Amino acid sequence: MSRRGERPSPETLASLPVAVDAMGGDKAPVEIIAGARRVASDDGIPIMLVGPPGLVGDTLGLPLFECTEVIAMDEDPAGGVRRKKDSSLVRAAELVRDGQASAMVSAGNTGATMAAALLRMGRLPGVIRPCIATPLPRLGRTPAVLVDAGANAECTPAMLVQFAQMGAAYASARWGTEAPTVGLLSIGEESTKGTPLVKETHGLLVKESGFEFVGNLEGRDLLPSPADVIVTDGFTGNVALKALEGSLRFLFDAMLGVFGTNDETKAAADVLLPYLLPMAAEFEPENTGGAMLLGTDGVCVISHGSSNATAMVNAVRVAFECATRGLVEHVAEAVLPAQGG
Amino acid sequence: MSRRGERPSPETLASLPVAVDAMGGDKAPVEIIAGARRVASDDGIPIMLVGPPGLVGDTLGLPLFECTEVIAMDEDPAGGVRRKKDSSLVRAAELVRDGQASAMVSAGNTGATMAAALLRMGRLPGVIRPCIATPLPRLGRTPAVLVDAGANAECTPAMLVQFAQMGAAYASARWGTEAPTVGLLSIGEESTKGTPLVKETHGLLVKESGFEFVGNLEGRDLLPSPADVIVTDGFTGNVALKALEGSLRFLFDAMLGVFGTNDETKAAADVLLPYLLPMAAEFEPENTGGAMLLGTDGVCVISHGSSNATAMVNAVRVAFECATRGLVEHVAEAVLPAQGG
Numbered sequence: 190m191s192r193r194g195e196r197p198s199p200e201t202l203a204s205l206p207v208a209v210d211a212m213g214g215d216k217a218p219v220e221i222i223a224g225a226r227r228v229a230s231d232d233g234i235p236i237m238l239v240g241p242p243g244l245v246g247d248t249l250g251l252p253l254f255e256c257t258e259v260i261a262m263d264e265d266p267a268g269g270v271r272r273k274k275d276s277s278l279v280r281a282a283e284l285v286r287d288g289q290a291s292a293m294v295s296a297g298n299t300g301a302t303m304a305a306a307l308l309r310m311g312r313l314p315g316v317i318r319p320c321i322a323t324p325l326p327r328l329g330r331t332p333a334v335l336v337d338a339g340a341n342a343e344c345t346p347a348m349l350v351q352f353a354q355m356g357a358a359y360a361s362a363r364w365g366t367e368a369p370t371v372g373l374l375s376i377g378e379e380s381t382k383g384t385p386l387v388k389e390t391h392g393l394l395v396k397e398s399g400f401e402f403v404g405n406l407e408g409r410d411l412l413p414s415p416a417d418v419i420v421t422d423g424f425t426g427n428v429a430l431k432a433l434e435g436s437l438r439f440l441f442d443a444m445l446g447v448f449g450t451n452d453e454t455k456a457a458a459d460v461l462l463p464y465l466l467p468m469a470a471e472f473e474p475e476n477t478g479g480a481m482l483l484g485t486d487g488v489c490v491i492s493h494g495s496s497n498a499t500a501m502v503n504a505v506r507v508a509f510e511c512a513t514r515g516l517v518e519h520v521a522e523a524v525l526p527a528q529g530g
Numbered sequence: 531m532s533r534r535g536e537r538p539s540p541e542t543l544a545s546l547p548v549a550v551d552a553m554g555g556d557k558a559p560v561e562i563i564a565g566a567r568r569v570a571s572d573d574g575i576p577i578m579l580v581g582p583p584g585l586v587g588d589t590l591g592l593p594l595f596e597c598t599e600v601i602a603m604d605e606d607p608a609g610g611v612r613r614k615k616d617s618s619l620v621r622a623a624e625l626v627r628d629g630q631a632s633a634m635v636s637a638g639n640t641g642a643t644m645a646a647a648l649l650r651m652g653r654l655p656g657v658i659r660p661c662i663a664t665p666l667p668r669l670g671r672t673p674a675v676l677v678d679a680g681a682n683a684e685c686t687p688a689m690l691v692q693f694a695q696m697g698a699a700y701a702s703a704r705w706g707t708e709a710p711t712v713g714l715l716s717i718g719e720e721s722t723k724g725t726p727l728v729k730e731t732h733g734l735l736v737k738e739s740g741f742e743f744v745g746n747l748e749g750r751d752l753l754p755s756p757a758d759v760i761v762t763d764g765f766t767g768n769v770a771l772k773a774l775e776g777s778l779r780f781l782f783d784a785m786l787g788v789f790g791t792n793d794e795t796k797a798a799a800d801v802l803l804p805y806l807l808p809m810a811a812e813f814e815p816e817n818t819g820g821a822m823l824l825g826t827d828g829v830c831v832i833s834h835g836s837s838n839a840t841a842m843v844n845a846v847r848v849a850f851e852c853a854t855r856g857l858v859e860h861v862a863e864a865v866l867p868a869q870g871g
Contacts, residue, residue, distance in 0.1 A: 328784060339717055342717060342723075342724055342725045343725055343726070374769060375769075376680060376683060376764070376765055376768040376769060376772075382683075383683055383765065384683045384684055384765050385684070387765075407768075407769070407772050408768065408769040408770060408771065408772025408773035408774075408775070408776060409772040409773070409775055409776030409779075410776065411773050411776060411777070412773075412776055412777045412780040413780065421769075423717070424717055424724065424725050424728075424766065425765065425766055425769055427717040427748075427749065428715060428716075428717060428748070428749040428762075428766055428769070428770050429749060429769050429770060429773045430749065431717075431748050431749030431750040432749035432750065432752050432753075432770045432773045432774055432777075433749075433773055433774075433777045434749075434750055435749060435750030435751065435752060435753050436752070436753045436773075436774045436777045436778055437777055437781060438750075439753040439754065440778060440781050443669060443809055444785075444806070444809075447802065447805045447806055447809060448802070450805055453801055454801060454802055454805060456798075456801075457797075457798035457799070457801035457802050458798070458802070460794055460795060460797075460798035461788065461789070461795055461798050461799070461802070464788045464791055464795060465785070465788055468784055468785075468788060
């Protein structure tokens, strides 16, 4: 349930700062603050850093919401949020809840970020469990969205149907995708393949009307995905996403190794790199704007733990755009009709 | 339970032919027979083709075990095996069961191949469910093994422990790996992460002594895997494996697209391709020898549905090597002690 009253209008949200957890991530606070400063000056997006004054140092004009605690990257998420009520993560979520920020962004402890957003902003009406939506590149097209990319290791068919609804709303709000297509991740195209969870979800998705269900997809369909939204449980989604990240990194590294073999290969690589790098950039998590938590009553972007300044710039952009385009309203509307049916 | 009496000795197995399903796969029978001929002449491995005489055509000296039926690639596996008692798949499995072949190889209907092997050869004593082991490349090292790569969408912790045992026995038999290491696929390194299945399996693997359990692995650890064996349920394993295959193909295709941009990039690519192709070859499923069914009382290699002659050569080699190195005995011994404990 929402803990707030009326949601702010898009105009109000555009005037509110994005709350940036200055202490979240392996490269915090230096890279986080650098990214926040850059996106504030380049894009004019209002920023509110959240962190302890001593640690943050010179914020060079960015406003700072002061707090006294930090939840560590490897800290128990639920316990951290419960105990550290004055932590940067909890305070950032409260700023959104209280209508003082349009969205929150953190590259910190993923579980704690989810817990803080869930406990402080609350779930949207009818949402069983929030999920994480992660973009998957489709060279030259808008990315596809994988839901759930890791929030819920255990899922029910009703949860997966909501992930589809929320993922479709996200694709519409973020990329303007009209009539998003949705595929269900399984181990064969036939509706009879997969676990009981997948088979039952398949039967439910066929009856949904808020998007076009294109049936089951397989692991090999993830890059590039023929559907705008790929639905799966958070365990499978997390394994698949990390398998993709790992294999692409493995192959890029192996390729760079080959390029450095001798002078001739180095010269050839110099010719090709200007063409290869833009392609590689599409696969870089730092350029995709991070993962979006869907189903909470407020926008929360979860950036990669290894986020640098560029990753923060993109994460803040995505958070700001989605907040001002009414992502929360879209997700709320996508889920609600199913509750009456 | 085994349907046979004494297992043949390694010497006897080396003298027996490998039963090759001439009708299995998208490129059957032409590429299958071409591969069988090549491996018979190059390696001196005895071959017994299994297929209808009219369809097989000129086998050029290879013996043919005649049958009258074929199970189609998209046919219902269990129904096909039950109804088509004189199919090439069923007859190939019977040749192994009856001690007339050392192993069977098929690029046909995966489900039907598993069903035929399971129903005709039988399970090894104590094996709950057979699983599929698929090699994952580790450039310049022996491959790692993913179990289960898709045989069982639903698993219990006891099944996953057996997959670990059987996977370790396979690594030893095929690559001579001493004291194989085993990792459990999850969504975090901590033993508290993952589904109830993963958490309970983690607790059981810690107590196993037939291999070294290195703890949880994540999707990004699949390429290259730090463990010799990666254990997971068949749903997650199949999704992850196909995600890897798909992403590598996607990236290779994208790279080739870049290479063809203009005359300058084409010339540069000509320099690099001799170095890149051997690397790409390590990722090609046709070179890995296919997937191995573990837990049946006889060797069964499941080759990719798109297998060409080269894929068949490698699949037959793997089948012959594993049969003559006593893979079935190793797997039986790996599983049995657990039954007494």
